[in-house]
Amino acid sequence: MPDPPAIRPTADLWAATTLGRHSAAASVLWMRTVTRYVALEDPDPETARWIEEAILTCASLDPRWRVPSTYGSLMLGSMGEVDAYERVLEAAAHQWPDDPWYPTALGMSRYLHRQDPEGAARWLDWAAGVSDASPIYTYAAARMRRRADNGAVP
Numbered sequence: 001m002p003d004p005p006a007i008r009p010t011a012d013l014w015a016a017t018t019l020g021r022h023s024a025a026a027s028v029l030w031m032r033t034v035t036r037y038v039a040l041e042d043p044d045p046e047t048a049r050w051i052e053e054a055i056l057t058c059a060s061l062d063p064r065w066r067v068p069s070t071y072g073s074l075m076l077g078s079m080g081e082v083d084a085y086e087r088v089l090e091a092a093a094h095q096w097p098d099d100p101w102y103p104t105a106l107g108m109s110r111y112l113h114r115q116d117p118e119g120a121a122r123w124l125d126w127a128a129g130v131s132d133a134s135p136i137y138t139y140a141a142a143r144m145r146r147r148a149d150n151g152a153v154p
Helices: 011-017 022-038 045-061 067-078 082-095 101-114 117-129 135-150
Strands: none
Touching: 011 045, 022 045, 022 067, 045 067, 045 082, 067 082, 067 101, 082 101, 101 117, 101 135, 117 135
């Protein structure tokens, strides 16, 4: 595995290294993050923490750019880092409350990884509340609630 990056992914430091060009900083950091992920042979907690910090920093540097939060969360999930995966999804759901993908993904993670149908239903309710949301979110939240009421788990 390559040596860990020397520069921690903090917004101030990355903005400074790109002379205040926040979008450019996010792009450079995202490229570094993808490179780090692709080079992984054996995922480890330190690399996962670095990737999570980098994703959250990208979202802070360029609040319009959703790619790092979307694909970065999937990277963390593929590494088996469910807590980090969910933290990134929750941050993204709050940053982009008009996007139903993040609360839906978080709801499904709560259901599949945590066996928490009530928690899943709460996140699916959020997705259902987004303007022009598909009725499937309301249906899915109701199904999760029925499972919670019946004590069913996946």
